[in-house]
Amino acid sequence: MARQDDERNDAKQQRLDRTTTVPAKPAGRVRLKLWVLSGADAGKGHPLPVGTYRLGKSADCDIVLDDSAVSRHHLRLDVAEDRVVATDLGSYNGSFCQGLRFTELEVQPGVVLTLGTTQLKLMPEDTRERSRLLSSRDHFGALVGTSRKMREVFTFLERMAPSDSDVLIQGETGTGKELCAEGLHRESPRAKKPFVVVDLAGIAPSLIESELFGHVKGAFTGAHGDRAGAFERAQGGTVFLDEVGELPLELQPRLLRVLERREVKRVGGNDYRTLDLRVVAATHVDLEAAVKAEKFRRDLFHRLAVLRVVLPPLRERPEDIPLLIDTVLERLGKPPSALSDQTRALLMQYPWPGNVRELRNVVDRVVNLGEESLPDIDPGVPRRAASRSGGDLDLARPFKEAKEQLVEGFERDYLMSLLKRCEGRFNRAAREAGIDRVYLRKLMRKHGLELSDGKPSGDDDAG
Numbered sequence: 001m002a003r004q005d006d007e008r009n010d011a012k013q014q015r016l017d018r019t020t021t022v023p024a025k026p027a028g029r030v031r032l033k034l035w036v037l038s039g040a041d042a043g044k045g046h047p048l049p050v051g052t053y054r055l056g057k058s059a060d061c062d063i064v065l066d067d068s069a070v071s072r073h074h075l076r077l078d079v080a081e082d083r084v085v086a087t088d089l090g091s092y093n094g095s096f097c098q099g100l101r102f103t104e105l106e107v108q109p110g111v112v113l114t115l116g117t118t119q120l121k122l123m124p125e126d127t128r129e130r131s132r133l134l135s136s137r138d139h140f141g142a143l144v145g146t147s148r149k150m151r152e153v154f155t156f157l158e159r160m161a162p163s164d165s166d167v168l169i170q171g172e173t174g175t176g177k178e179l180c181a182e183g184l185h186r187e188s189p190r191a192k193k194p195f196v197v198v199d200l201a202g203i204a205p206s207l208i209e210s211e212l213f214g215h216v217k218g219a220f221t222g223a224h225g226d227r228a229g230a231f232e233r234a235q236g237g238t239v240f241l242d243e244v245g246e247l248p249l250e251l252q253p254r255l256l257r258v259l260e261r262r263e264v265k266r267v268g269g270n271d272y273r274t275l276d277l278r279v280v281a282a283t284h285v286d287l288e289a290a291v292k293a294e295k296f297r298r299d300l301f302h303r304l305a306v307l308r309v310v311l312p313p314l315r316e317r318p319e320d321i322p323l324l325i326d327t328v329l330e331r332l333g334k335p336p337s338a339l340s341d342q343t344r345a346l347l348m349q350y351p352w353p354g355n356v357r358e359l360r361n362v363v364d365r366v367v368n369l370g371e372e373s374l375p376d377i378d379p380g381v382p383r384r385a386a387s388r389s390g391g392d393l394d395l396a397r398p399f400k401e402a403k404e405q406l407v408e409g410f411e412r413d414y415l416m417s418l419l420k421r422c423e424g425r426f427n428r429a430a431r432e433a434g435i436d437r438v439y440l441r442k443l444m445r446k447h448g449l450e451l452s453d454g455k456p457s458g459d460d461d462a463g
């Protein structure tokens with residue numbers, strides 16, 4: 001973030017400095033560790049015996065953070081027997097706790113600090129102590145999970161839900177980003193106000209501006225009347241911007257303005273309208289890489305990434321699969337016995353490249369079509385994908401259902417064969433199939449399919 005952003009934040013900082021007294025519980029004699037949750041050093045843990053620690057980019061810091069948005073000497077941690085105090089060392093981009101910028105703060109275990117794009121969490125070193133800080137819930141909104149990774153996510157979400165901070169949710173396709181956003185809304189004081197979803201990957205780029213910001217009559221051909229955009233429609237509530245990485249570069253400053261000033265101007269209009277809302281954005285692409293590739297503005301990324309939740313892929317938490325299966329069965333109105341133990345055991349072994357969405361689709365298919373439709377346990381391509389469009393068809397089902405089943409099978413078979421033929425190259429696949437990229441992406445997401453490089457939107461083959 002540039003120095004001018006920092007200066008712009010000064011007024012806000014002064015306001016927050018007066019108000020940011022995060023209530024502290026004494027840390028007691030628990031031995032603490034500082035965990036790096038995101039950024040280049042993600043996964044590193046630094047033990048913190050009593051003492052003073054300097055954090056920053058400079059090699060002479062006690063804890064060196066490899067993050068260009070972190071200052072050379074960014075933060076000091078004073079660890080005493082019964083308390084930990086964090087002091088910002090006059091950093092460019094500031095130090096944040098739960099979305100609020102601070103200069104000095106008593107930090108309680110479990111709290112997440114954000115320096116630049118790096119998130120840090122202070123945790124007791126003893127896992128028994130640590131588990132006390134984990135949420136005991138096995139769900140947050142409609143998201144379910146019992147794994148440590150998901151309970152850590154739930155802990156974070158529980159803390160963030162009541163606040164007004166904007167949130168960025170990252171995770172592969174099908175990991176539950178939309179459910180997470182909805183949960184944040186439902187558990188916030190904004191719950192009774194609108195929750196407006198904008199899927200930026202599902203809207204033609206030419207329509208995104210009007211969809212988000214609205215337009216006035218005559219702003220462009222076809223603008224027959226005034227129309228409020230998503231931000232205005234969400235007044236008082238929450239806007240969920242799905243696939244925010246798809247926002248065209250030229251519209252990104254307008255989103256930044258909405259986030260920073262809470263005001264919006266309709267396309268073709270003159271007046272700014274004041275907004276009262278929370279913005280939750282999600283992406284399945286690596287936005288930091290998009291920033292480096294100059295496809296996403298750095299200032300917007302930093303603004304969005306102040307509070308980040310990363311939803312882990314299902315292959316990293318197979319212990320969640322039994323509960324997820326039961327949840328899907330319940331939503332289908334089926335008892336847990338609808339799936340045999342043998343099938344459940346097979347489902348535990350599959351790598352789930354399409355994550356929970358794919359699991360849901362597979363459970364749905366197996367319940368309706370039998371075990372023939374189980375995926376191949378061999379990592380990669382489902383086993384009988386190519387056989388479902390004809391032979392397995394259940395003609396005893398009502399006509400509409402049987403037809404949907406046939407079409408779904410055809411779509412999946414077609415996509416698998418298309419992507420194989422095009423070696424997973426998205427643009428070429430859209431061209432060869434003669435369908436729009438937006439529609440192709442929608443179809444792929446519906447069937448829980450990812451390209452081999454994980455980038456269904458990549459400009460892979462301009463030639």
Ligand SMILES: Nc1ncnc2c1ncn2[C@@H]1O[C@H](COP(=O)(O)OP(=O)(O)OP(=O)(O)O)[C@@H](O)[C@H]1O
Pocket residue numbers: 142143144145171172173174175176177178179180242284324327356357360445
């Ligand atoms: N933890 C979970 N518990 C229960 N259901 C889940 C969970 N995660 C995902 N799902 C289910 O998986 C499906 C996909 O979820 P969702 O649309 O929230 O994923 P997503 O990460 O937003 O995907 P995409 O990036 O493709 O938009 C939904 O049907 C949702 O109900």
